[in-house]
Amino acid sequence: MKENTVLEYNTERDLMVIPEYGRNVQNMIGVALTIEDKEERNKCAQAIIKVMGQLNPHLRDVEDFNHKLWAHLFIMSNFELDVDSPYPVPTQQSFRSKPRLMDYPQRKIKYGHYGKLAEDWIEAASNLPEGEEKRILSVKLANMLKSSYLIWNKDAVDNSVIMKQIKEMSGGKIEVTEEDFTDTNEILRTLRKSKSNSITSPKTNNNKRNNQRRKKQK
Secondary structure, rough: OOOOOOOOHHHHHOOOOHHHHHHHHHHHHHHHHHHHHHHHHHHHHHHHHHHHHHHHHHHHHOOOOHHHHHHHHHHHHHOOOOOOOOOOHHHHHHEEOOOOOOOOOOOOOOOOOOOOHHHHHHHHHHHHOOOHHHHHHHHHHHHHHHHHHHHOOOOOHHHHHHHHHHHHHHHOOOOHHHOOOOOOOHHHHHHHHHHHHOOOOEEEHHHHHHHHHHHHOO
């Protein structure tokens, strides 16, 4: 190493705004900022956009791929790059402004372990005219509540409690009987099977099928 060589460490350089593009892209943008002729500056910006796209091919699956690249270009230039963009030029203020607070529902859920959707479905079923459709839906809702109950309390479930609660939540418009409920053990088996399938990887399933094929071929 020559004696006059001066090492430059990353800790001594300016921070990269979006590190995923690397130091070279950040330097290219720095060069573009120094170009006085706007036509040349536009050509430089187009070249930078192509490089950014090549460095991040996974972004090609993202909707508005080029729009995102141009937005990143302006962000990395600290919104100081004056070039012609095919998209609306973002401003520093638009990225610093706080998002609008979301309006959360103020309605209180009486039975939290069932959730708000369950209450909405029961309300919708309550408004149905008396008949077979309402009857079938009522039985399905009762067993859905039982399944939700068992998720939180797997030791025991009293069908009479759910019968009382569904009648209460429907304002007396939905009534079910003991015979309408699915057996507790059957529901628990279904829940265990569903949980087991959710944690089994596709690779494991493929290996299992391949092993079964090999056994059949033998």
